[in-house]
Amino acid sequence: MTEATQTRPNPQPTTQIELHYQVAMPQPTTHLFEVSLQVKGWQSAFLDLKMPVWTPGSYLVREYSRHIQDFEAYSANPATPLLWQKLAKNHWQINTAPLSEITIRYRVFANDLTVRTNHLDATHGYFNGAALFFWIPGLEQQAMQVTIAPPTADWQIATPLPAVPGQANTFWAKDFDTLVDSPFEIGQQQQYDFEVLGKPHQFVVWGHGNLEPDRLIADTQKIIATEAELFGGLPYDRYLFLLHLSAQGFGGLEHKDSCTLNYPRLGFRAEDRYHRFMQLVAHEFFHLWNVKRIRPKALEVFDYEAENYTPSLWFSEGTTSFYDLILPFRAGIYGVRDYFKALSQEITRYLVTPGRQVQPLGESSFDAWIKLYRRDANSDNSQISYYLKGEMVSLLLDLVIRAKSDNGRSLDDVMRLMWQKFGQDEIGFTPEQLQSVIESIAETDLSEFFQRYLHSTAELPFDEYLAPFGLCLQPKDTSDQPPFLGLTVKSEAGRDMVKFVEINSPAQQAGIDTDDELLAIDGLRVKADQLSDRLKDYKPGDTLSITVFHQDLLQTYPVTLTAPRPTRYEVTAIAHPSPQQQILLEGWLGVSWEAIVA
Numbered sequence: 001m002t003e004a005t006q007t008r009p010n011p012q013p014t015t016q017i018e019l020h021y022q023v024a025m026p027q028p029t030t031h032l033f034e035v036s037l038q039v040k041g042w043q044s045a046f047l048d049l050k051m052p053v054w055t056p057g058s059y060l061v062r063e064y065s066r067h068i069q070d071f072e073a074y075s076a077n078p079a080t081p082l083l084w085q086k087l088a089k090n091h092w093q094i095n096t097a098p099l100s101e102i103t104i105r106y107r108v109f110a111n112d113l114t115v116r117t118n119h120l121d122a123t124h125g126y127f128n129g130a131a132l133f134f135w136i137p138g139l140e141q142q143a144m145q146v147t148i149a150p151p152t153a154d155w156q157i158a159t160p161l162p163a164v165p166g167q168a169n170t171f172w173a174k175d176f177d178t179l180v181d182s183p184f185e186i187g188q189q190q191q192y193d194f195e196v197l198g199k200p201h202q203f204v205v206w207g208h209g210n211l212e213p214d215r216l217i218a219d220t221q222k223i224i225a226t227e228a229e230l231f232g233g234l235p236y237d238r239y240l241f242l243l244h245l246s247a248q249g250f251g252g253l254e255h256k257d258s259c260t261l262n263y264p265r266l267g268f269r270a271e272d273r274y275h276r277f278m279q280l281v282a283h284e285f286f287h288l289w290n291v292k293r294i295r296p297k298a299l300e301v302f303d304y305e306a307e308n309y310t311p312s313l314w315f316s317e318g319t320t321s322f323y324d325l326i327l328p329f330r331a332g333i334y335g336v337r338d339y340f341k342a343l344s345q346e347i348t349r350y351l352v353t354p355g356r357q358v359q360p361l362g363e364s365s366f367d368a369w370i371k372l373y374r375r376d377a378n379s380d381n382s383q384i385s386y387y388l389k390g391e392m393v394s395l396l397l398d399l400v401i402r403a404k405s406d407n408g409r410s411l412d413d414v415m416r417l418m419w420q421k422f423g424q425d426e427i428g429f430t431p432e433q434l435q436s437v438i439e440s441i442a443e444t445d446l447s448e449f450f451q452r453y454l455h456s457t458a459e460l461p462f463d464e465y466l467a468p469f470g471l472c473l474q475p476k477d478t479s480d481q482p483p484f485l486g487l488t489v490k491s492e493a494g495r496d497m498v499k500f501v502e503i504n505s506p507a508q509q510a511g512i513d514t515d516d517e518l519l520a521i522d523g524l525r526v527k528a529d530q531l532s533d534r535l536k537d538y539k540p541g542d543t544l545s546i547t548v549f550h551q552d553l554l555q556t557y558p559v560t561l562t563a564p565r566p567t568r569y570e571v572t573a574i575a576h577p578s579p580q581q582q583i584l585l586e587g588w589l590g591v592s593w594e595a596i597v598a
Contacts, residue, residue: 016041019144021133025125025151025186031111032069033120035132037104038076045097047073048137049104051090052304055130055180057253057291058116060373061307064131065090067109067118076101090305092134108132113246115253115260124155124187124206126244126260128253129180130304140176147171150186158185158204160240160258177302181255181292185242192217196224200238207245209265216268222331223282230412231289231419239288241281252280254287271334275342278333283324290415291316293423300428312431313365314454318390319411321346322398325391329589336591343395344570347462347473350392351569354503356384361393361454362431377514381503389460393453396465399588400449401442403468407587413441469585470577470593475566482535483542483561489518489528496528498548507546510557516548523547535561573597 018040025033039047051065066089073082073094082102084094096102110118110127118127136142147170148157161171161182173179185204192203194217201224203217220241228234240258245265252261261280267273298310325346329339350356364372364386371383398411417437422429429437439446452458462473486505489496498516501508520526522545526534538544540563547556573596577585582593589596 016043017139017142019136019139019142021144021146022149023125023127023132023146023184024149025120026149028120028122028125028151031109031120033108033110033118033125033127033132035106035108037134039102039104039136040076040100042096042100042102045095047094047096047102048087049092049094049134050137050305051134052130052180053090053306054304055116055128055253056299056302057255057287058373059308059313059368061369062116062131063089067131069107069109071106072104074103074105075099076103079103104134113244113249113262115244115251115262124185124189125150126183126185126187126206126242128183129176133176133179135176135304142176143172143174144176144179145170145172146179146184148184148186155187156189156191158189158191158202158240158242159183160238160255180302180304181257183242183253183255183258183260185260194221196221197228197234199234199236201241202239203241203243205243205245207265209245209268211243211245211265211268219278219328219331219333220281222333223278223285223327226327226331227282227286227289231416235288235293235424250280252284254284254292256288256292259284259287275328275334275338278328279324279342282327282331283320286320286323286327289419289423290320293426294415294418295422295426295428297428297430300426307369309366309369311362311365311454312429312434313368314361314386314390314393315434317387318361318392319394319415321387321391322394322411336589336596339589340571340596344568346388346391347571348567348569350384350388350460352565352567353380353384353388355380355382356389357457357459359383360456361386361389364389377500380500392460392462396453396460396462397438397442397446397449399465399469400444402588403465403584404442404444407584409441409443410588411441414438417441466571467574468581469588470574470581471571471585472574474570474572476568476570478564478566481564481567482532483538483540484563484565485531485535485559485561487512487518487531489531491528496526506559506561510546510559511555512546512548512557512559513550516550516555518546518548519554520547521545540564 020038022036023033053061053063071092073084074080075082082094084092087093094102108118110120113119116128118131145164157169159171159182161173164170164172173182185206187206190205192213194201236257238257242258242260244262246262248264249262252259261284263277268277296310296312296316298308302308325339325342328334359382364384368386372385394411402410414437435446435450453460466472486502486507487498488500490499496518498512498514498518501512501514518526521534538561540561543558543560545556546559586593
């Protein structure tokens with residue numbers, strides 16, 4: 001069911017059914033949510049329940065049902081156990097004849113602190129609907145209530161769902177999609193209320209760190225206002241930011257009226273790390289338009305049981321990544337030099353990933369379900385992120401549209417037209433429709449562009465697209481770099497382990513493999529943090545001996561080094577720009593040429 005024309009079965013009138021979930025957590029340290037579902041008005045001999053295998057916004061089958069335990073079903077009056085059986089990994093069937101009221105109880109183990117899973121401990125409970133709740137096939141459009149039973153009275157409840165008047169800790173979802181799209185944060189939290197364009201917003205923060213709430217709120221207001229200006233308003237009545245301050249986590253998951261963010265608790269003082277957080281905020285907030293409302297046809301109606309394939313995640317995620325760099329700049333959170341620095345870092349990440357020469361961008365999107373979230377030692381050699389290359393392609397599209405129209409049009413106009421044609425009414429777009437919209441704004445045929453940069457592994461010609469703006473891409477001088485070996489080595493528990501071997505590199509050609517333990521170069525012990533300096537004692541063309549443990553066998557390989565490779569690229573201004581180049585650059589970024597090159 002990945003197309004909008006496919007409808008779900010509807011075995012009985014939904015108006016006769018009442019669905020009410022209760023979520024309790026009486027012993028949070030067990031990491032077990034205790035969930036019950038009360039079904040009233042049931043009329044069939046069997047009740048089928050299914051658990052989603054993935055959640056929208058995170059394109060991997062995560063098998064949420066693997067965390068379910070202690071499943072039980074009862075008649076309501078009297079409370080008698082019912083027969084049930086499991087028909088598939090995520091499918092339970094209960095014998096309900098001739099009952100009209102059924103109660104289902106089960107526990108969900110929750111000890112995975114990410115934005116797309118569930119986490120329960122002594123300080124809070126967090127859950128996503130897809131990872132906690134069943135749906136009843138045929139009743140996906142049925143409204144339902146959710147009541148939360150906190151373990152203590154001082155635990156607060158935050159969710160984008162509206163509260164049910166007169167019922168304590170009870171919330172209402174108009175259908176199952178809405179329930180899945182509405183995370184809950186319950187526990188000891190800090191709440192910060194603010195307004196933008198007359199609409200209420202709230203930050204709910206779990207955890208402690210060096211976050212400065214006043215600065216966070218002021219800059220978030222700028223992000224919201226800047227994005228609202230791009231799209232012409234805010235398509236919600238209230239918006240909720242859930243922020244988890246964790247030890248080392250990083251990530252975000254978008255929802256229509258909320259988002260969940262996970263960020264290192266001490267990651268807000270250093271300017272570059274704070275900027276990275278504001279980029280995360282800009283990214284997830286941008287998704288309330290691009291992905292949650294402007295979404296590919298394959299995601300117009302979610303199939304929660306299987307992969308939903310689309311080649312267009314490059315636009316859904318990659319274009320959003322393009323905007324998460326430039327929107328904080330437009331909002332005045334950082335300057336043009338910070339923007340160029342961030343852009344240069346992204347281009348560098350792209351150009352040092354050998355997988356860009358193996359996997360086309362459209363294939364990267366289509367294969368997200370089996371590759372992006374399932375990285376292994378060969379991933380960088382064999383694939384490219386649709387976030388990263390999609391960001392690069394979006395940059396080129398913005399530049400070509402601006403250059404052809406003297407900044408009269410841009411990728412902003414593409415986003416606005418996609419919003420008008422598809423987002424406002426939540427009509428899924430096809431790849432052909434997306435290309436047509438982009439071409440209508442660019443006023444040119446982009447068939448060759450799409451073929452080369454979405455459907456082949458042709459290199460992206462950055463300089464060609466930067467040149468009209470008086471910019472170029474410069475590799476960092478390699479004179480202080482060691483000869484190229486092609487290894488990434490990290491220390492783990494006192495051992496120096498090979499974590500990555502670049503394809504066709506001297507190390508790979510010699511036979512060195514991932515998970516080898518690096519021991520010595522030319523008979524002298526070498527540690528991971530010494531490798532770069534040791535290699536500087538050699539020059540390209542030199543052959544050295546590298547000794548490793550390979551599967552506990554002592555091996556020594558002759559390796560011939562090659563010339564150093566750039567490890568950093570910078571977007572920089574050319575020496576003598578023409579007046580037209582200066583005008584185009586100033587029109588693009590809204591700052592003077594002198595401010596850019598000063």
